[in-house]
Amino acid sequence: MPANQGVDVPNVRKTDYALLDITDDGYLSLLTSDGSPKDDLKVPEGDLGSQARSAFGDGKHVVVHVLAAMGQEAVFSITAREQG
Incomplete structure (x- = not known):
């Protein structure tokens, strides 16, 4: 590819959310x-x-790490630690 040509690169954002609940229909309730x-x-x-x-079932504090790009979001990692 010639050096003077531009390349579109997606803007990727990482966001961390606290997990509040997991619903019966399989969704994460995040803060x-x-x-x-x-x-x-x-x-x-x-x-x-x-x-x-x-x-979550063990009562740990769970942080959900989410990547967002091109209108899509996906959980890519989970961090859990003891409460307190």
Whole structure:
């Protein structure tokens, strides 16, 4: 590719949310940094979803790490630690 040609690069944003609940229909109930709720992300499938459910069920403080790009959002990581 010639050096004078531009390349479109997606703007990728990483955001961390506190996990408040996991709904019966498989959605994450999250808390944003400004204190407002966010309820539009599904529990991820596979090991990541199992990790989130297990840590939340054990009463741990769970932080959900989300990547957003091109109008899409996806959970890419979970961090869990003991309450207190």
